[in-house]
Amino acid sequence: MPFGRPRPERADAARNREHLLQVAREMIEELGAEKVTMDGLADRAGLGKGTVFRRFGTRAGIFAALLDAEEKIFQQAAMSGPPPLGPGAAPIDRLIAYGQARATFLVDHLAVVRAAVDRNNPIPSGVPSLTRLHIHMLLAQARPPVADLEVLALQLTAALEGPFLLYLSTAGPLDDAAATALSDGWKSLIDAVCRP
Amino acid sequence: MPFGRPRPERADAARNREHLLQVAREMIEELGAEKVTMDGLADRAGLGKGTVFRRFGTRAGIFAALLDAEEKIFQQAAMSGPPPLGPGAAPIDRLIAYGQARATFLVDHLAVVRAAVDRNNPIPSGVPSLTRLHIHMLLAQARPPVADLEVLALQLTAALEGPFLLYLSTAGPLDDAAATALSDGWKSLIDAVCRP
DNA sequence: ATCATAAGCGGACTTTACCCCGCTTAAATT
DNA sequence: AATTTAAGCGGGGTAAAGTCCGCTTATGAT
Secondary structure (H helix, E strand, O other): OOOOOOOOOOHHHHHHHHHHHHHHHHHHHHHOHHHOOHHHHHHHHOOOHHHHHHHHOOHHHHHHHHHHHHHHHHHHHHHHOOOOOOEOEOHHHHHHHHHHHHHHHHHHOHHHHHHHOOOOOOOOOOOOOHHHHHHHHHHHHHOOOOOOHHHHHHHHHHHHHHHHHHHHHOOOOOOHHHHHHHHHHHHHHHHHHHOO | OOOOOOOOOOHHHHHHHHHHHHHHHHHHHHHOHHHOOHHHHHHHHOOOHHHHHHHHOOHHHHHHHHHHHHHHHHHHHHHHOOOOOOEOEOHHHHHHHHHHHHHHHHHHOHHHHHHHOOOOOOOOOOOOOHHHHHHHHHHHHHOOOOOOHHHHHHHHHHHHHHHHHHHHHOOOOOOHHHHHHHHHHHHHHHHHHHOO
């Protein structure tokens, strides 16, 4: 056997992971994310609690995993979908489209995002967020008159996702009006930063 | 008796609140914020657990209260201290100074901030954050070429505080280098948005 | 096919935030 | 000073996250 990474995931483990994610989706649908407990999930999936924790580490980890799957789909659209989100449009237009699509995405998944953000979730964490990388890439093409693109990317990412995180502290739903305001604001912000 | 608000806080309750905050400060100093438990705090303060919850609602509430006290001091400096933070300097310079001071503040209090942010803490929530108001005020004076100052203020607030919140998800300390980068980035961002 | 072994599994156990409710007491009223 | 009453208090009780460790089983090697 070649000596690749530690070892691939065992077949039963992979099956259980998928099953747990599916059951979690159902329970979120039925009960709302905040009512999903580890005991409940394990019971309903017909597995032990230990298994659930082994697979996902923490409660937040489950939601992070769910979000990750959605995220992949979203990034796919951003990387290779049709313009203006995908390649083919001007970088600035792509940036604007990205922000607006992202705002919609976050509104749609707010409950899961909220559940996924929690102190002490042992996320691999090396990953500096696909959103940030994507923004950084587009900024590099747009060449705004700013010294440190790295930091600007971080700040723009925060300007986009931060309001949602800030919103997480205070409970309650997020209405379409807020999403629209944020989209418009994002456009202004990009215009202001990137146009000479 | 005149019919003002619900009723002022009873004297013993006020005394207990102050005492608890003081003990909490000591325990944070000694053990670190994440090791402070409600039982431990109650024990050490010589009070019942129920009392602690009655005063602060949730665990996060305690840290929020501590932060609030520090916040008042900070805002005092911003509102009526010496320039460039306080009044007397140009709005844009005050904005820049504010961001830099704020970054330092957040780095210094990161552990407490982390403990204060938690799902379901019953913050009055009407309060739209002093930072945001302050930024909004300075923006109104600086008059950047942007349509919706309300939203811009929200986004800038997020650009400032968001990175810390994002950072909360991943454990670990925050070094001075990061704080410096953020300060510099903030300056660039304000320059880009506010200068014609 | 059999074996060895590391990964997976389960569920009892521990810890901690948060709730409940009967007793106590500050403080306004007479 | 005595009375009233709503707020405060305490600590046992509950629920849910996360840990542990002995048993089971998939999987690759012989």
